[in-house]
Amino acid sequence: MTLLELTDVTASYGPVQVLEGVSLSVPDGGAVGILGANGAGKTTTLRAISGVVRTGGGIVFDGQSIRGLRPDQVAARGIAHVPEGRGTLPNLTVRENLLVGAYLRKDRRAIAGDIDYLLDLFPNLHERIGSNASALSGGEQQMLAVGRAVMARPRLLLLDEPSLGLAPSTAKNVYDAIRRLRLESGIAMLVVEQNANLAFGIVDTATVLETGRSVLTGTSAELRGRDEIRRAYLGG
DSSP, X not given: OEEEEEEEEEEEETTEEEEXXXXXXXXXXXXXXXXXXXXXXXXXXXXXXXXXXXXXXXXXXTTEEOTTOOHHHHHHHTEEEEOTTOOOOTTSBHHHHHHHHTTTOOOHHHHHHHHHHHHHHSHHHHXXXXXXXXXXXXXXXXXXXXXXXXXXXXXXXXXXXXXXXXXHHHHHHHHHHHHHHHHHHOOEEEEEOSOXXXXXXXXXXXXXXXXXXXXXXXXXXXXXXXXXXXXXXSOO
Protein backbone atom coordinates (compact mmCIF):
# COMPACT_ATOMS: atom_id res chain seq x y z
CA MET A 1 0.00 0.00 0.00
CA THR A 2 1.23 3.48 -0.91
CA LEU A 3 1.19 5.82 2.08
CA LEU A 4 2.49 9.01 0.42
CA GLU A 5 2.28 9.92 -3.27
CA LEU A 6 3.77 13.07 -4.82
CA THR A 7 2.80 13.79 -8.43
CA ASP A 8 4.49 16.62 -10.36
CA VAL A 9 4.81 18.71 -7.21
CA THR A 10 5.89 22.31 -7.65
CA ALA A 11 6.85 24.73 -4.90
CA SER A 12 7.97 28.33 -4.67
CA TYR A 13 9.22 30.93 -2.24
CA GLY A 14 7.52 34.13 -3.36
CA PRO A 15 8.30 34.59 -7.05
CA VAL A 16 11.10 32.00 -7.03
CA GLN A 17 10.00 28.52 -8.10
CA VAL A 18 12.23 25.85 -6.55
CA LEU A 19 10.41 22.61 -7.42
CA GLU A 20 9.55 22.16 -11.09
CA GLY A 21 7.98 18.71 -10.91
CA VAL A 22 8.80 16.16 -8.22
CA SER A 23 7.15 12.74 -8.23
CA LEU A 24 7.82 9.95 -5.75
CA SER A 25 6.00 7.51 -3.52
CA VAL A 26 6.56 6.05 -0.07
CA PRO A 27 5.02 2.66 0.79
CA ASP A 28 3.36 2.15 4.15
CA GLY A 29 6.19 1.07 6.45
CA GLY A 30 8.82 1.68 3.75
CA ALA A 31 11.81 4.01 3.61
CA VAL A 32 12.69 6.20 0.63
CA GLY A 33 15.70 8.46 0.15
CA ILE A 34 15.99 11.76 -1.68
CA LEU A 35 19.41 12.48 -3.15
CA GLY A 36 20.66 15.54 -4.97
CA ALA A 37 23.22 18.33 -5.01
CA ASN A 38 22.83 21.48 -2.93
CA GLY A 39 19.97 23.52 -4.34
CA ALA A 40 18.29 20.56 -6.03
CA GLY A 41 15.12 20.98 -3.98
CA LYS A 42 15.48 18.21 -1.42
CA THR A 43 14.60 20.26 1.66
CA THR A 44 11.85 22.09 -0.20
CA THR A 45 10.26 18.73 -1.08
CA LEU A 46 9.92 17.93 2.61
CA ARG A 47 8.61 21.42 3.31
CA ALA A 48 6.04 21.02 0.55
CA ILE A 49 4.75 17.85 2.20
CA SER A 50 4.62 19.59 5.58
CA GLY A 51 2.66 22.55 4.24
CA VAL A 52 5.37 25.12 4.87
CA VAL A 53 5.64 26.40 1.27
CA ARG A 54 3.17 27.21 -1.49
CA THR A 55 2.76 24.15 -3.68
CA GLY A 56 1.12 22.80 -6.82
CA GLY A 57 0.64 19.28 -8.11
CA GLY A 58 -0.56 16.35 -6.07
CA ILE A 59 0.35 15.42 -2.50
CA VAL A 60 -1.72 12.49 -1.27
CA PHE A 61 -1.26 10.89 2.15
CA ASP A 62 -3.16 7.77 3.16
CA GLY A 63 -5.53 8.22 0.23
CA GLN A 64 -6.39 11.89 0.89
CA SER A 65 -4.96 15.08 -0.54
CA ILE A 66 -3.00 17.12 1.98
CA ARG A 67 -1.85 19.83 -0.40
CA GLY A 68 -2.81 23.22 0.98
CA LEU A 69 -3.19 22.06 4.58
CA ARG A 70 -1.48 24.00 7.36
CA PRO A 71 1.58 22.42 9.02
CA ASP A 72 -0.40 21.62 12.17
CA GLN A 73 -3.09 19.91 10.09
CA VAL A 74 -0.46 17.85 8.26
CA ALA A 75 1.09 16.86 11.60
CA ALA A 76 -2.32 15.84 12.92
CA ARG A 77 -2.71 13.46 9.96
CA GLY A 78 0.36 11.54 11.14
CA ILE A 79 3.40 13.18 9.51
CA ALA A 80 6.33 14.28 11.69
CA HIS A 81 9.12 16.46 10.27
CA VAL A 82 12.66 16.56 11.69
CA PRO A 83 14.03 19.67 9.96
CA GLU A 84 17.57 20.47 8.97
CA GLY A 85 19.14 22.18 11.97
CA ARG A 86 17.19 19.97 14.41
CA GLY A 87 15.03 22.66 16.03
CA THR A 88 15.17 21.40 19.61
CA LEU A 89 13.90 23.72 22.36
CA PRO A 90 17.14 24.86 24.03
CA ASN A 91 15.71 25.98 27.37
CA LEU A 92 13.78 22.77 27.99
CA THR A 93 15.29 19.55 29.29
CA VAL A 94 15.60 16.38 27.25
CA ARG A 95 12.53 14.94 28.98
CA GLU A 96 10.54 18.14 28.45
CA ASN A 97 11.47 18.19 24.75
CA LEU A 98 10.23 14.62 24.39
CA LEU A 99 6.98 15.50 26.15
CA VAL A 100 6.47 18.41 23.74
CA GLY A 101 6.43 15.85 20.95
CA ALA A 102 3.51 14.10 22.63
CA TYR A 103 1.46 17.24 23.32
CA LEU A 104 -1.57 15.98 21.36
CA ARG A 105 -1.63 12.63 23.14
CA LYS A 106 -3.61 11.77 26.29
CA ASP A 107 -2.29 8.24 26.94
CA ARG A 108 0.06 9.02 29.82
CA ARG A 109 1.15 5.44 30.46
CA ALA A 110 2.00 4.89 26.78
CA ILE A 111 3.83 8.23 26.69
CA ALA A 112 6.03 7.12 29.59
CA GLY A 113 6.66 3.81 27.81
CA ASP A 114 7.65 5.60 24.61
CA ILE A 115 10.11 7.81 26.52
CA ASP A 116 11.68 4.70 28.04
CA TYR A 117 11.96 3.15 24.57
CA LEU A 118 13.64 6.23 23.11
CA LEU A 119 16.10 6.44 25.99
CA ASP A 120 17.03 2.82 25.24
CA LEU A 121 17.29 3.65 21.53
CA PHE A 122 19.48 6.69 22.24
CA PRO A 123 21.53 5.85 25.37
CA ASN A 124 23.24 9.26 25.29
CA LEU A 125 19.89 10.89 26.00
CA HIS A 126 19.33 8.61 28.99
CA GLU A 127 22.44 10.07 30.56
CA ARG A 128 21.33 13.65 29.78
CA ILE A 129 17.62 13.33 30.58
CA GLY A 130 17.64 16.29 32.98
CA SER A 131 19.96 18.50 30.92
CA ASN A 132 18.74 21.42 28.85
CA ALA A 133 18.86 20.79 25.11
CA SER A 134 21.26 23.72 24.76
CA ALA A 135 23.88 21.73 26.70
CA LEU A 136 23.78 18.73 24.33
CA SER A 137 26.31 17.93 21.64
CA GLY A 138 25.26 18.15 18.00
CA GLY A 139 24.77 14.41 17.82
CA GLU A 140 22.68 14.37 21.00
CA GLN A 141 20.53 17.21 19.67
CA GLN A 142 19.92 15.23 16.49
CA MET A 143 18.92 12.19 18.55
CA LEU A 144 16.58 14.37 20.59
CA ALA A 145 15.00 15.88 17.48
CA VAL A 146 14.27 12.42 16.09
CA GLY A 147 12.99 11.23 19.46
CA ARG A 148 10.68 14.21 19.87
CA ALA A 149 9.17 13.54 16.43
CA VAL A 150 8.64 9.87 17.25
CA MET A 151 6.78 10.83 20.43
CA ALA A 152 3.91 12.01 18.21
CA ARG A 153 3.52 8.38 17.03
CA PRO A 154 3.56 9.38 13.35
CA ARG A 155 2.91 7.08 10.42
CA LEU A 156 5.51 8.94 8.34
CA LEU A 157 8.77 10.52 9.50
CA LEU A 158 10.43 13.18 7.33
CA LEU A 159 14.16 13.37 8.07
CA ASP A 160 16.17 16.27 6.64
CA GLU A 161 19.94 15.67 6.64
CA PRO A 162 20.26 13.70 9.91
CA SER A 163 24.06 13.52 9.49
CA LEU A 164 24.59 17.23 8.83
CA GLY A 165 27.48 18.64 10.85
CA LEU A 166 28.15 15.39 12.71
CA ALA A 167 31.43 13.53 12.99
CA PRO A 168 31.39 10.28 10.95
CA SER A 169 31.23 8.05 14.04
CA THR A 170 28.38 10.10 15.53
CA ALA A 171 26.48 10.10 12.23
CA LYS A 172 26.82 6.31 12.09
CA ASN A 173 25.42 6.00 15.61
CA VAL A 174 22.45 8.18 14.69
CA TYR A 175 21.75 6.13 11.58
CA ASP A 176 22.12 2.85 13.44
CA ALA A 177 19.39 4.04 15.81
CA ILE A 178 17.18 5.21 12.92
CA ARG A 179 17.58 1.80 11.26
CA ARG A 180 16.56 0.04 14.47
CA LEU A 181 13.62 2.43 14.86
CA ARG A 182 12.40 1.61 11.40
CA LEU A 183 12.63 -2.14 11.97
CA GLU A 184 10.93 -2.05 15.36
CA SER A 185 8.29 0.64 14.88
CA GLY A 186 7.16 0.21 11.29
CA ILE A 187 7.17 3.99 10.81
CA ALA A 188 7.56 4.93 7.15
CA MET A 189 10.45 7.29 6.41
CA LEU A 190 11.39 9.83 3.75
CA VAL A 191 15.05 10.70 4.18
CA VAL A 192 16.95 13.62 2.66
CA GLU A 193 20.67 12.96 2.92
CA GLN A 194 23.90 14.14 1.32
CA ASN A 195 25.79 11.09 2.58
CA ALA A 196 24.30 8.44 0.31
CA ASN A 197 26.27 5.65 1.95
CA LEU A 198 24.39 6.32 5.20
CA ALA A 199 21.05 6.73 3.47
CA PHE A 200 21.40 3.50 1.49
CA GLY A 201 21.85 1.68 4.78
CA ILE A 202 18.19 2.28 5.70
CA VAL A 203 16.21 3.13 2.56
CA ASP A 204 14.76 0.62 0.09
CA THR A 205 14.57 3.02 -2.84
CA ALA A 206 15.72 6.55 -3.63
CA THR A 207 14.83 9.40 -5.95
CA VAL A 208 17.47 11.73 -7.38
CA LEU A 209 16.55 15.40 -7.81
CA GLU A 210 18.18 17.84 -10.21
CA THR A 211 17.14 21.49 -10.32
CA GLY A 212 13.78 20.81 -8.77
CA ARG A 213 12.85 17.76 -10.80
CA SER A 214 12.94 14.05 -10.05
CA VAL A 215 15.20 12.56 -12.72
CA LEU A 216 15.93 9.04 -11.51
CA THR A 217 14.34 6.53 -9.15
CA GLY A 218 15.56 3.06 -8.27
CA THR A 219 16.28 0.58 -5.54
CA SER A 220 19.31 1.14 -3.35
CA ALA A 221 21.11 -1.72 -5.11
CA GLU A 222 20.31 -0.33 -8.57
CA LEU A 223 21.48 3.16 -7.72
CA ARG A 224 24.66 1.93 -6.04
CA GLY A 225 25.49 0.16 -9.29
CA ARG A 226 25.25 3.24 -11.50
CA ASP A 227 28.55 4.93 -12.24
CA GLU A 228 27.11 8.46 -12.16
CA ILE A 229 25.53 7.86 -8.75
CA ARG A 230 28.76 6.43 -7.33
CA ARG A 231 30.76 9.38 -8.61
CA ALA A 232 28.30 12.01 -7.41
CA TYR A 233 27.13 10.60 -4.07
CA LEU A 234 29.21 7.61 -3.00
CA GLY A 235 32.73 8.91 -3.39
CA GLY A 236 33.46 6.28 -6.03
